[in-house]
Amino acid sequence: AQTVTQSQPEMSVQEAETVTLSCTYDTSESDYYLFWYKQPPSRQMILVIRQEAYKQQNATENRFSVNFQKAAKSFSLKISDSQLGDAAMYFCAYRSVNAGGTSYGKLTFGQGTILTVHP
Amino acid sequence: NAGVTQTPKFQVLKTGQSMTLQCAQDMNHNSMYWYRQDPGMGLRLIYYSASEGTTDKGEVPNGYNVSRLNKREFSLRLESAAPSQTSVYFCASSVLGEAHYEQYFGPGTRLTVT
Numbered sequence: 001a002q003t004v005t006q007s008q009p010e011m012s013v014q015e016a017e018t019v020t021l022s023c024t025y026d027t028s029e030s031d032y033y034l035f036w037y038k039q040p041p042s043r044q045m046i047l048v049i050r051q052e053a054y055k056q057q058n059a060t061e062n063r064f065s066v067n068f069q070k071a072a073k074s075f076s077l078k079i080s081d082s083q084l085g086d087a088a089m090y091f092c093a094y095r096s097v098n099a100g101g102t103s104y105g106k107l108t109f110g111q112g113t114i115l116t117v118h119p
Numbered sequence: 120n121a122g123v124t125q126t127p128k129f130q131v132l133k134t135g136q137s138m139t140l141q142c143a144q145d146m147n148h149n150s151m152y153w154y155r156q157d158p159g160m161g162l163r164l165i166y167y168s169a170s171e172g173t174t175d176k177g178e179v180p181n182g183y184n185v186s187r188l189n190k191r192e193f194s195l196r197l198e199s200a201a202p203s204q205t206s207v208y209f210c211a212s213s214v215l216g217e218a219h220y221e222q223y224f225g226p227g228t229r230l231t232v233t
Contacts, residue, residue, distance in 0.1 A: 105150065
C-alpha cells in the first residue's frame with residue numbers, strides 16, 4: 001500500500017517571501033499522480049497542482065511549483081511571493097494509475113502542513 | 120452547476136444514534152468517495168464507488184455503510200454512532216478511469232458524537 005508523509009506539521013512565511021512544503025511517499029508503482037491540495041479555513045479542498053510521475057518536467061501553476069524527485073520519492077511544493085490568502089492547510093496526495101490495483105482511483109493523503117503567512 | 124453538495128453541514132449525535140450523510144454531484148462523474156478528516160491524520164478513505172452499482176471498502180470502513188443511489192448520489196450511513204466517529208466527513212467525485220483528473224470535494228460535514 002502507498003503511504004504519504006508530510007513531516008512539517010506547521011510552517012510560516014513572511015508575505016512576499018518563498019516557502020517550500022515537503023512531502024515524501026512510498027510506492028512500488030512506476031506510474032502515478034501526485035497532487036497538492038489546499039484547505040483554507042472554509043474547509044473546502046482546492047487543487048493547487050498535479051504531477052504525473054512519468055513526466056520529468058516539474059509542474060508549475062503561477063506562483064506554485066513542485067520539485068519532483070522520483071528516485072527519492074519526494075514531491076515538495078514551492079510557493080513564491082507568498083500572499084495572505086495562501087494561509088491554509090496543505091495536503092500532499094498520491095493517486096495510482098494502475099487499473100488493476102486495489103488502490104485505483106483513490107487518493108492517499110499525507111497528514112497535512114498548516115501554513116501561516118505573516119504580513 | 121453546484122459541483123459536489125453535502126448535507127448536513129453540522130450534526131451532533133448521541134452515542135448509539137444513527138444518521139445518513141447525503142452527497143450529490145452534478146458533474147456526471149462516475150466515481151464517488153467518502154473520506155474522514157481527523158487532526159494530524161489527513162483524509163482517510165472510508166468507502167468509494169468506482170461506478171454506479173459498485174461500492175468498495177477503503178482504509179477505514181468499520182462502523183459505516185454506503186449506498187450508491189444513482190449516478191449522482193452517494194450516501195454514508197452510521198448505524199450506531201460512536202465517539203470515535205467524531206470527525207469531518209468529505210464526499211468527493213471524479214471521472215472514472217482517468218487518474219490525472221482531480222477529485223472534486225464537497226464542503227464537508229462536521230459530525231460530533233457525544
